[in-house]
Amino acid sequence: MPFVKTQDGTEIFYKDWGTGQPLVFHHGWPLSGDDWDAQMMFFLSKGYRVIAHDRRGHGRSSQTDSGNEMDTYAADVAALAAHLDLKDAVHIGHSTGGGEVTRYVARHGGNGRVAKAVLIGAVPPVMVKSDANPGGLPLEVFDGFRAALVANRAQFYVDVPAGPFYGFNRPGAKVSQGVIDNWWRQGMAGGIKAHYDCIKAFSETDFTEDLKAIEVPTLVMHGDDDQIVPIADSALLSVKLLKKGTLKVYPGLPHGMCTTHPDTINADLLAFIQS
Template sequence: MPYLKLRDGAELFYKDWGNPNGQIVTFSHGWPLSSDNWENQMVFLAEQGYRVIAHDRRGHGRSTQTWQGNNMEKFVDDLEELFEHLKVKDAMMVGHSHGGGEVTRYLGKHGTHRFKKAVLVGAVPPLMLKTTANAEGTEKSVFDTFRQAMHNDRAQFFLDVPSGPFFGFNRPGAKKSEGQIRSWWQQGMNTGFKAAYDSIKDFSETDFTADLKSINIPVLVLHGDDDQVVPIEAAGLKSAKLLSQGKLKVYPGGSHAIHNINIDEVNKDLLEFLRS
């Protein structure tokens, strides 16, 4: 399995699938998951002739379980090292949830010279936390309960999240997938406790407003209007307005995990945006 040894000695696991000469699409996963969460999109686009690249964020999945540096600034610097190593150019960047924040901050900090387009899926920007200037955000007490739940019983907490709000399996009439729940739990438990814990503050309190305003390439924003984790009113609707070339598509009844639940529709939207 491919690993890149980063400047600080940590090792970053990544997947590099498909046509080695094809146009590149990169994927950034959400909390507390790994690149495995994108496998349906990666296989689909690889079969269409694209080269697809996804990494396990430091502390997550098969990457080094780092004690320090579990924050957005380090995450995007890791990405720049990976993209330099793999010679990424003329690509499209895709990110879900916390990974959507990673995409946004990467483009804001390192620029768009490697990328022609980007896609945000149920992404956390511009800011999840409720503040006086962000009344639509989520109270800090909610994220404090996440931290406490991790201390109390991380394994049970990481079972409760996918069994309920993440996939929308708590909604009346929802078709529950035990496989999706187990996959989420496995990915979450493979992530280091410290990285998962630190990332709660990172995804909830990082303000991406300035990054969104600075991005000068087309960005497709995909968001479910029944997202119980990252409500569309606080995220997708605002991001699309802040982006200079933002395009919003709302998934009616869509959960936080539209790429896992509405697989065919998301794949179609990604392919059409790539080809546009």
């Protein structure tokens, strides 16, 4: 299987299919590159080169006990981009992956490597509540995530997709057991220590200066019924910090809208990439 080895010896698994302009997909917590199946197949059919990696500690990559924070995540992506010699790439990140894209593009995206960026249901600017971010979620919410993870990771990884992640807890929702099981499968493939550390990375990292530093056109996509990353303290703030930001809000759609509504998301992604 294809891996790139980073400076600290971590092996990052990746999929690299097709030819043409490269599209790099960055997954959310605690998933893997498999979460992008619907996008990978669609854009492959449209003649693009599609790449998805498993973040360190996730999926098929090394189950790391260190480096599970945004600076290292971004450096890992830079190692992958150098290994594959990516140029004029579009980096597309969901949730935690949106934070990874933000830091990578801000710090490593020069020299023609990055053409555009997309943030979908993404965690920037910062999730946790503070005096500087009064609209954020209280730290106790994320402490609860950590406690649930340690107490019974397998059950927690059923409860999240069966409930708020895909909006399956909403009245009248069309629930897919296969989608829930696939979320569980991806999550359980990773390492609990890396997943535990990543909760701090996605909730407490402040991406404000990264957003301000991004020079390329950036599309911010967010469902207004996102129960995992509430839109008011994420997308609505991020787009104001971006030099070339465009916001697209999806009424009633959940956090996992790339999976629940792929036709809608793929069409809008294609339009932005081609614009």
